Amino acid sequence: MNISSTENLQRIQASAAAFADEFLEPIAIDLDRTGNFPRALVAELARQQLLSLPTEKNTGFSAHVETLQTLSQVCPAVASILNNNAIAAYAIFKWGTDAQKNAHLAGLAEGQNIGALALSENGPAIGIGPDALVGVFSSGKIVLNGKKIFVRNAGVADLYVGFASIGAPDAMSITGFIAPAETPGISVGAIQLTMGLRGCPVADVTFKNVSLDQTSLLGTVKDGPAILADLLGALALGEAAQTIGIGKAAAKHAAAAARHRIQFGHPIASLQAIQQLLAEIATDSHLAWLGVCHAAQLADDGAPFGVEASMVKSFLGRFGQKLLTDAIQVEGGMGICEVVPPHFQGTLPLARLFRDMAGTTLLDAPGDFPEVLVAASL
Amino acid sequence: MNLLTQEQTEIQKTAKAFVAQHIIPNAAAYDKSGEFHVFLLEAAKPGKIFGMAIPKAYGGLEYSPLTQALVLEEWGYGCCGMATTLAASILSMDSVLIAGNEGQKKQFFTPMLNGKIGAFALTEPSAGSDVGGGKATAVKTAQGYTINGSKCWITNGGFAEVFIVFAQTDPKAGVKGISAFIMERGTPGFTVGQEEDKLGLRSSNTVFLRLDEVKIPASSLLGKEGDGMRIAMETLDLARPAIAALAVGLAQRALDLCVAHMHERFPGKPFPGQALQFKLADMRIQIESARQVLHHMMALRDAGKPFSEESAMSKTYATDAAMSVASSAMRLMGSAGYTSEVGKLMRDAKVMQIYEGTNQIQRLVVARAVLARPKVAVHAEKAVAK
Numbered sequence: 080m081n082i083s084s085t086e087n088l089q090r091i092q093a094s095a096a097a098f099a100d101e102f103l104e105p106i107a108i109d110l111d112r113t114g115n116f117p118r119a120l121v122a123e124l125a126r127q128q129l130l131s132l133p134t135e136k137n138t139g140f141s142a143h144v145e146t147l148q149t150l151s152q153v154c155p156a157v158a159s160i161l162n163n164n165a166i167a168a169y170a171i172f173k174w175g176t177d178a179q180k181n182a183h184l185a186g187l188a189e190g191q192n193i194g195a196l197a198l199s200e201n202g203p204a205i206g207i208g209p210d211a212l213v214g215v216f217s218s219g220k221i222v223l224n225g226k227k228i229f230v231r232n233a234g235v236a237d238l239y240v241g242f243a244s245i246g247a248p249d250a251m252s253i254t255g256f257i258a259p260a261e262t263p264g265i266s267v268g269a270i271q272l273t274m275g276l277r278g279c280p281v282a283d284v285t286f287k288n289v290s291l292d293q294t295s296l297l298g299t300v301k302d303g304p305a306i307l308a309d310l311l312g313a314l315a316l317g318e319a320a321q322t323i324g325i326g327k328a329a330a331k332h333a334a335a336a337a338r339h340r341i342q343f344g345h346p347i348a349s350l351q352a353i354q355q356l357l358a359e360i361a362t363d364s365h366l367a368w369l370g371v372c373h374a375a376q377l378a379d380d381g382a383p384f385g386v387e388a389s390m391v392k393s394f395l396g397r398f399g400q401k402l403l404t405d406a407i408q409v410e411g412g413m414g415i416c417e418v419v420p421p422h423f424q425g426t427l428p429l430a431r432l433f434r435d436m437a438g439t440t441l442l443d444a445p446g447d448f449p450e451v452l453v454a455a456s457l
Numbered sequence: 458m459n460l461l462t463q464e465q466t467e468i469q470k471t472a473k474a475f476v477a478q479h480i481i482p483n484a485a486a487y488d489k490s491g492e493f494h495v496f497l498l499e500a501a502k503p504g505k506i507f508g509m510a511i512p513k514a515y516g517g518l519e520y521s522p523l524t525q526a527l528v529l530e531e532w533g534y535g536c537c538g539m540a541t542t543l544a545a546s547i548l549s550m551d552s553v554l555i556a557g558n559e560g561q562k563k564q565f566f567t568p569m570l571n572g573k574i575g576a577f578a579l580t581e582p583s584a585g586s587d588v589g590g591g592k593a594t595a596v597k598t599a600q601g602y603t604i605n606g607s608k609c610w611i612t613n614g615g616f617a618e619v620f621i622v623f624a625q626t627d628p629k630a631g632v633k634g635i636s637a638f639i640m641e642r643g644t645p646g647f648t649v650g651q652e653e654d655k656l657g658l659r660s661s662n663t664v665f666l667r668l669d670e671v672k673i674p675a676s677s678l679l680g681k682e683g684d685g686m687r688i689a690m691e692t693l694d695l696a697r698p699a700i701a702a703l704a705v706g707l708a709q710r711a712l713d714l715c716v717a718h719m720h721e722r723f724p725g726k727p728f729p730g731q732a733l734q735f736k737l738a739d740m741r742i743q744i745e746s747a748r749q750v751l752h753h754m755m756a757l758r759d760a761g762k763p764f765s766e767e768s769a770m771s772k773t774y775a776t777d778a779a780m781s782v783a784s785s786a787m788r789l790m791g792s793a794g795y796t797s798e799v800g801k802l803m804r805d806a807k808v809m810q811i812y813e814g815t816n817q818i819q820r821l822v823v824a825r826a827v828l829a830r831p832k833v834a835v836h837a838e839k840a841v842a843k
Contacts, residue, residue, distance in 0.1 A: 199792065203723050229792035274800030281796065342587035352817045400784045400803075407656075407807055411585055411815055412610050415808045417654040422582045422609060422665065430656035433807065437800060442791045448732050 091132075091142040095149035098127050103154040110156055110278040111431050114270070116235045117278055120157055121164075125190030130161065131168035133313065133378075134184060140313075140375040144320035148368070151324025152331075155435040156278040158324065160193075162317035163231045163279070167194025167240045169313055171257065174298045174306050179257060183238060195236035196310065197227035197284050205242060205307065206250035212286055214243040214254065221256070221296065223264075223289040233282035234267040236260055242307055243286075245300055255297030255306045264289035275434030308452075312388040313378070315449070319371050319391045321439040322399045325432050326364040329406035330357060332427050336410045347409075356405045363398045367391060386456040389449035396449070399440035403433040465524050472531035475504065480535030487538065487660035488801050493616060494539050494660050501543075502572040510547045510554070515566045523755040526702040530748070533706025537805040540703045541661040542574060545612035548696040548813075549575030552621045552637060555695070556680035556688045561639055568618040576617035577696075578608040578666055579689055586818050588689060589632035593668060595624035601674040602626075602638065607650075607667050612812075614664035615649050618642050622668070623689060626682045635685030638677045646671040657804030693814055695758075697768045700813045701751045701775035704806065708744045708779040711786040711802045712737070718790050736789055740782045747775040769814075769822040777816060779806040 102123055110117060124130045132143035143165055150158040168187040171179050186192035202208015212225030223243050230239075237260050245252045258265060268283035298306050334357055337348035347353050374387035407414035407429045417430045442448070461469065479500045487494050501507055509525055511517020520528070525547070532540035546569065553565040569575060584590035593606025604624050608614075620640040627634030640647060650665035680688055716737065723729050754767040783802040787794040794800065810816050 201722075203729075229796070271796045274795050274803075281792070341583070342585060342590060347586075352820070396788060400787075404780060404784075404807060404810075408810060408815065408817070411811050412580075415656045415811060417656060420609065420651060420653060420665065422607070433656060434800070434804070437787055437803065438795055440788070441795055442788060450732065 087138050088141055088145055091129075092145050092149055094127055095129060095146040098123070098129070099150050099153040103150060103157055107154040107156075108428075108431070110154065111275075111434075112277075114277040114280075116280055117157065117160075118235070121160065121193060122190045124157075124161060125188065128188075130190055131165050131172075131184070131188040133165050133169040134172035134188065138379055140316070140378040141372065144316060144371050144375045147317050147320040148324040148327070148371075151321040151435075151439075152328040155321050155325055155432070155439060156276045158317075158321045159276045159279040159438065160232060162314065162321065163196055164194045166310060166314050166317065167196055167236075167238065170196070170240045170255070170297060170306070170310050173309065174255065174302070175257070176294070178294065179297070183257065187238070192237035193232055193235055194238045194240065195230055195232035196314065197230050197239045197241035198307070198311070199227060199229045201226065201228055202248075204250055206244045206253045207248055211248035212241065212243040213248060214245050214256070216245075216293075219293060220290045221293060223256070223258075223286040223291065225286055227284045227286075229271075229281055230267075230284045231279055231281055233284055234270060234280050239265070239284065240297065240310075241284075242303060251304065252300065253307060254300045254303040256291060257295050257297055258286075258289065258291055262289055262291065274437045275431070276438035308385055312374075312385040315392040316371060316374055316378070316384070316388045318439045318441075319367065319388070319395050322395045322402075322436065323364050323368045323371065325436050325439065326360060326367075326399070326402035326406075328427070329403050329429055329432055330360045330364065332429060333357060333360070333406040333409040333414070336413060340411075340413075353409055356409050360402050360405055363402060367394055367398070370394065386453055389452040392449040393453060395440055396442070400436055403429065403436045407433055461527070465527060468520070468524055469527045469531065471504070472506075472528045475501070475506070476531045476535035480532065480539050484536035484539065484660075485798060485801070488536070488798075489659075491654060491659040493662045494542070495616070497539055497542065498572045498574065498616075505570060507543060507546055507572075507574060508566070508570045510550055511566045511569060512554075515562055516570050517566060521755075522698070522758040523752060526698060526751055526755050529699050529702035530706040530709070533703030534710045535706070536660075537703050537707050537809065538658040538660040540706070541658050542613055544696070544699040544703060545576065545661075546574040546617075547699060548692065549577040549613075549617070549619070549621050551695040552577065552679060552688050552692045553639070555691050556637065556684060557639075560676065561679065565619050565639060573618035574613050574616060575619045575621070576611055576613040577692065578611045578614065578620050578622045580610050581607060582609050586815055589635070589686065591623065591625065591635065593622070593624040594628060595626045595636055595638065597626065597675075598672075601672065601677065604638070604640075604646075604668045604671040604673065607665065609665050610653065610812075611664055611666050613662055614666050615652060615662045621679070621692075623685050624668075626685075630683065632686040633683050635689070636682045637679040637685045637688045638673060639679060640671070640673055640677065644671055644673060655808065657801070657806070657808040659804075694765045694768045697772035697813055697819075698751055698754055698758075700809055701747065701754075701771040704772075704775035704779035704809050705744060705748045705751060707802055707806055707809075708740070708747065708775075708782040711779075711783045711799060712740045712744060714797070714799055714802075715740070715786040715789050715794075718793055722793075733789065736785055740785055743778040743782055747771075747778045750774055766823055766826040769819040772813065773816045773819040773823070776806065776809040780810055 133139045147158045201210045210226040214221045242253045264287045370391040374384045377384035508517040509520040513519040581591045595602045626636040646669045648667045653663040754771045757764040
């Protein structure tokens with residue numbers, strides 16, 4: 080990593096931290112309660128030039144993960160909206176034609192348009208299963224039918240980057256496409272009640288005889304699986320950064336609570352059992368963060384980063400939720416309160432972060448283990 | 458082979474049916490609103506399940522500890538928020554079973570057999586893990602005692618008919634100055650404060666209690682003055698396995714939901730890949746181990762043997778297993794878990810690692826027992842030389 084990129088990262092980090100303080104801190108609790116999509120914040124993220132960082136050369140991914148990590152310390156839901164938008168933009172930036180880039184990238188970076196990724200399906204993996212999205216070529220068009228599930232930014236998105244099997248359900252023939260949300264035949268199901276990350280809407284997106292020009296295809300049919308793997312890696316990297324941001328916030332708040340809470344005549348922070356829990360949270364967060372930075376650096380260098388992203392995902396699959404499980408254990412009764420009781424020192428409720436964490440450590444499909452990719456690389 | 462008696466199998470079956478009819482269909486809505494499940498008290502009244510720990514001499518069911526664990530596991534399977542109401546009511550009764558006289562037993566047990574519940578008020582803002590750090594006081598008067606102080610995180614507090622309240626009768630004596638009292642709902646000066654909005658066990662009622670010049674008769678004292686700490690500790694020894702039972706039920710529910718989802722997601726495929734199979738196996742191993750540690754602990758209690766260390770082990774292992782199994786289920790189910798009741802299981806399990814003595818306090822209990830044992834000759838040569 081060279082000096083100029085470090086300076087750039089420090090600038091981004093400071094800008095994201097200031098944004099989190101000014102704009103996220105005041106609304107985070109309400110956003111969790113109402114789940115209303117915070118459109119005004121997206122415009123503000125655009126003004127700060129944080130909305131599609133992975134499309135910037137040389138330091139884009141490093142800056143993106145730094146931003147997500149910083150925002151997630153305050154409001155992981157907004158980081159999730161940002162990550163999905165940014166990776167949709169990255170898909171077009173990395174794999175799109177010049178015409179596609181000219182048509183879409185500026186809108187996604189400046190917040191006029193919001194991007195979403197339509198990936199998961201009902202079957203065990205994308206391209207197999209009863210509702211798999213299938214595209215058929217017909218008189219110069221591709222016609223899509225099927226259903227995508229658990230699409231984040233669904234409903235609020237102006238643009239979907241998705242994948243469909245060609246001809247018939249088949250995991251090997253999947254091909255990327257770009258579809259404006261207003262295309263006839265695209266419909267969004269009810270917003271689902273999620274455990275956490277409320278405010279980042281999740282819903283099914285159904286495609287019924289959706290007809291797109293062939294110029295809407297992302298890459299060639301042959302490239303589909305490679306593009307999908309690239310996007311899943313990029314998405315996972317952002318989610319890992321979110322997980323670590325949540326973990327860092329948890330350690331900070333749990334440590335503050337441990338210094339305040341007097342039991343047995345001393346702050347419980349003086350007890351080894353508490354120190355052990357806090358030290359493990361900080362250690363796991365820090366080591367995972369080094370892994371994220373390394374994978375982001377590889378991505379910025381144009382090198383393959385899928386295996387490294389999978390390693391981080393696998394690590395945080397095992398230890399991510401534990402960061403919050405243990406932080407709440409330190410706070411005890413106060414940690415499990417959604418609203419801190421008036422008879423205790425106020426601090427940010429870890430309950431919300433516990434719920435958010437469940438949403439950042441998820442796997443996309445039950446058969447999709449990051450370990451498979453890691454093992455294959457060996 | 459079924460190691461349970463015919464009677465236990467019947468009771469388990471009845472509990473399963475009750476849970477399927479009254480608890481499972483209502484759990485999600487009450488979790489969402491956080492409203493207290495009042496309907497449950499009425500529904501459970503005919504079966505007297507809130508009186509399952511009460512001796513037959515007082516009109517109760519007098520279930521053995523193991524039989525109680527079987528019922529509690531079923532309730533935990535349905536909803537740990539609702540099951541906590543039952544467990545916490547039994548917890549309050551345990552203090553009376555340990556230290557109450559005839560009159561106190563009648564006073565305390567009668568409401569339990571009539572659709573009412575009890576609460577155990579020990580924790581204070583300054584006294585959580587440090588039970589001896591309480592500031593509530595009980596001053597002896599000519600008429601009885603006058604109590605002042607506050608209690609927090611009191612389960613069932615907003616709805617209980619009868620309470621066990623701990624207060625210092627001799628503040629200078631530290632933990633030896635704590636005494637236990639029976640108090641009835643509606644006693645002047647005794648008010649229910651804020652209800653907590655919790656991450657998990659959301660429909661279980663958790664409140665702040667204020668005690669302001671509360672006057673109670675001398676006959677309310679449980680045992681003798683200064684017996685409070687002993688009564689509290691013995692009560693918690695008896696009560697912790699109930700939480701273990703709830704946790705086993707919760708973990709079993711998480712595994713069942715996960716397996717059902719696997720069948721849905723991989724239709725027609727008898728076995729998913731080894732990675733998934735091993736994770737399911739690990740979940741099952743944790744659940745069965747937690748269940749057997751609990752049943753063994755209850756068998757010790759049945760046999761009249763000491764069980765304090767086993768009680769701590771059982772609560773810690775079962776609630777940690779519940780957290781781990783629920784998290785695994787979430788991970789295996791992906792977004793389907795994140796948008797389903799598996800999220801509730803995770804949130805509920807998190808609270809259970811904390812309440813009724815944090816798992817850190819339980820580990821201190823176990824470690825003290827381990828270190829207090831006579832030294833064992835571990836090296837063969839030294840043993841021979843001796």
